[in-house]
Amino acid sequence: MSTDRHDHNGVNRRKVLECMTWAGTGILWTVAGGVPRSLGLVDEAMAQGAGPLTFLQISDSHMGFDKPANPNVNGTLEEAIGKIKAMPAQPSFIIHTGDITHLSKPAEFDDAEKIISQAKLDVHYVPGEHDIIDDEVKLYRERYGRGTRGLGWYSFDAGGVHFIGLVNVANLKAGGLGTLGPEQLAWLEDDLKGKSASTPMVVFAHIPLWAVYPQWGWGTDDSGRALELMKGFGSVTVLNGHIHQVMQKVEGNVSFHTARSTAFPQPAPGSAPSPGPMKVADEKLRGLLGVASVTFKQGEQRLAIIDQPLQG
Amino acid sequence: MTTRKVPAAASAAANLSAVLVAALIFLASPVWAADATVKIDNFTFDPPRLTVKAGATVTWYNEDDIPHTVAATGKQFRSKALDTDGKFSFTFTTPGSYEYFCSLHPHMTGVIVVEAATGSTQ
Numbered sequence: 001m002s003t004d005r006h007d008h009n010g011v012n013r014r015k016v017l018e019c020m021t022w023a024g025t026g027i028l029w030t031v032a033g034g035v036p037r038s039l040g041l042v043d044e045a046m047a048q049g050a051g052p053l054t055f056l057q058i059s060d061s062h063m064g065f066d067k068p069a070n071p072n073v074n075g076t077l078e079e080a081i082g083k084i085k086a087m088p089a090q091p092s093f094i095i096h097t098g099d100i101t102h103l104s105k106p107a108e109f110d111d112a113e114k115i116i117s118q119a120k121l122d123v124h125y126v127p128g129e130h131d132i133i134d135d136e137v138k139l140y141r142e143r144y145g146r147g148t149r150g151l152g153w154y155s156f157d158a159g160g161v162h163f164i165g166l167v168n169v170a171n172l173k174a175g176g177l178g179t180l181g182p183e184q185l186a187w188l189e190d191d192l193k194g195k196s197a198s199t200p201m202v203v204f205a206h207i208p209l210w211a212v213y214p215q216w217g218w219g220t221d222d223s224g225r226a227l228e229l230m231k232g233f234g235s236v237t238v239l240n241g242h243i244h245q246v247m248q249k250v251e252g253n254v255s256f257h258t259a260r261s262t263a264f265p266q267p268a269p270g271s272a273p274s275p276g277p278m279k280v281a282d283e284k285l286r287g288l289l290g291v292a293s294v295t296f297k298q299g300e301q302r303l304a305i306i307d308q309p310l311q312g
Numbered sequence: 313m314t315t316r317k318v319p320a321a322a323s324a325a326a327n328l329s330a331v332l333v334a335a336l337i338f339l340a341s342p343v344w345a346a347d348a349t350v351k352i353d354n355f356t357f358d359p360p361r362l363t364v365k366a367g368a369t370v371t372w373y374n375e376d377d378i379p380h381t382v383a384a385t386g387k388q389f390r391s392k393a394l395d396t397d398g399k400f401s402f403t404f405t406t407p408g409s410y411e412y413f414c415s416l417h418p419h420m421t422g423v424i425v426v427e428a429a430t431g432s433t434q
Contacts, residue, residue: 067377067396103379103395129416133379133393174385174413175421216355217419274354276378 053159054091056084056121057204059241060261062130063111064102069264069277073102076289077115080262084119092158094121097241097259098128098169098206104139113143127152128206128242129169153184155191162195164188166205168220178207178220185222189229197232204239210249210256213269218243227254243275245288262289349373350422352380352394352414357422364404366429371401380420385411 061077070076084091096116101108116123125144132140132151141152148154148165155164166188168178180188195201203209209223230236236254244266249256264277265288272278280288346368351358353375364370372382374394382391382400388410391400404410404426414420 069377103393130379133381133416135392172415172418174383174411174418176418215419217417274356274376276355276376 053161054089055158056091056094057097057239057259058094058116058262059097059206059259060099060128060244060263061096061112061116062099062102062261062263063108064105065263065277067264067277069279070285070289073263074111074115076286077112077262078118079286080289081115081119084121091121094119094123095163095165095204095239096123096125097204097239098126099130099241099261099263100125100128100140102130104131104134106139109139109143124156124163124165124204125152126165126205127167127169129172132170149187150181150184153187161200161202164191164201164203166203166209166226168205168207168209168223173221176221177211177214177217178205178209178223180205180220180222180226185225185229188226192229192233195233198234200235200237201230201233202237202239203230206240207242208240208247208256208258209238210251212243212247212258216269216275218269218275230254244278260289265289347371352376352382352420355380355414355417355420357412357414357420360422361425362422363425363427366405366407366426367403368426369401369403370424371399374398379416380414381416382412383415385413390415 058080062073063077065073084094094116100112127140127144134140137151141148145152151167151170153165153167155162157163166180166184168180170179171181172179203226205220207220208218209220209226212218227236231253234253238254238256240256240258241261243258244261244264245258245268246260247256247258265280265285266275267278278288346365348362348364348368348370350362350370350372352372355376355378357372362370372391372394374380374396377396379393379395379398381393382389382402384390389402389412393416394400404424407426407428410424410426412422412424
């Protein structure tokens with residue numbers, strides 16, 4: 001795919017449809033002009049060359065899951081990593097937005113490491129609720145918690161962008177949603193101090209930081225406080241997983257986006273009795289795992305992300 | 313885990329088939345009758361509100377294809393993560409109302425109401 005559609009306002013519909021046909025299993029993000037945009041994996045990576053910062057988001061690998069919705073989660077994660085390796089221009093790093101494992105077992109973490117490391121890229125993790133259910137709640141921190149606070153929150157800078165990894169899956173309250181908690185919020189306030197308002201922010205956490213569907217627990221109780229702290233920044237992009245499907249919303253300076261899982265799909269909000277793993281016909285499964293394509297609204301530093309399943 | 317006292321019933325039924333023995337114990341055992349189960353499926357506790365007598369053991373069975381936990385809001389009990397087919401039991405000795413939730417999916421809530429034992433355990 002050529003780069004020409006980035007030079008014009010709007011999007012060439014045919015190009016978008018073409019873009020939807022690539023076989024991707026992650027979301028590739030690029031930051032250009034301070035605004036992160038998600039891209040189709042292969043074509044766009046080629047188009048972008050070595051220019052702007054690019055990174056990839058994968059989520060919800062659920063190593064160890066073996067139910068009918070996908071009895072081979074190792075295989076689909078391998079396929080996802082294979083796609084990344086096949087990209088002509090490699091992203092700078094990967095963000096994994098949690099639920100690396102299904103049951104926080106050492107062998108599950110080992111499998112994830114074995115497969116994801118094949119990408120030969122730095123990976124920045126945040127935990128999902130499935131990653132902290134070992135008896136002593138230590139395996140995630142032992143493996144991924146170095147240099148982080150609490151159960152694993154941290155920030156780093158890359159390519160002029162400030163990245164913030166948050167943990168909203170611990171110390172959950174009965175009847176509530178995801179929680180950041182006062183300690184993490186105080187850290188966030190401190191972390192943002194002195195940052196220029198023009199610094200693009202990318203915030204990533206497992207459970208959506210917006211109320212996708214509270215009836216199913218798809219939201220974070222105190223995310224409003226975190227977003228309040230980021231009100232002064234011109235560009236904030238929030239990346240989440242947990243719901244195993246693409247959802248997005250733009251609100252003022254904040255773009256919210258959830259990634260697909262590499263393991264199994266979950267139903268659209270309210271479309272099933274529960275948010276459990278969704279069984280689909282075998283030939284449809286890969287169309288629902290980690291596939292994203294995006295269209296851009298040019299100008300005004302504003303973006304509109306559109307994601308579609310590859311099939312259907 | 314439930315503790316079942318069966319010797320008396322078992323000896324009376326010594327000549328019956330194993331199936332009949334099991335059925336007889338089930339019908340005759342007052343201790344067992346007080347115990348109860350809660351099914352976990354579709355991200356819900358079923359029944360969400362359960363009333364038992366003091367001394368009853370409640371067993372939660374996870375029939376969902378996602379792991380869940382059973383955690384008392386007042387911290388009186390807390391299971392490990394229960395994978396599919398996992399179970400957890402707790403014996404309630406003190407009357408009261410015990411609210412609990414799934415610590416992984418906290419919108420899942422339930423309550424066990426424990427009434428004082430009255431001698432009759434029907």
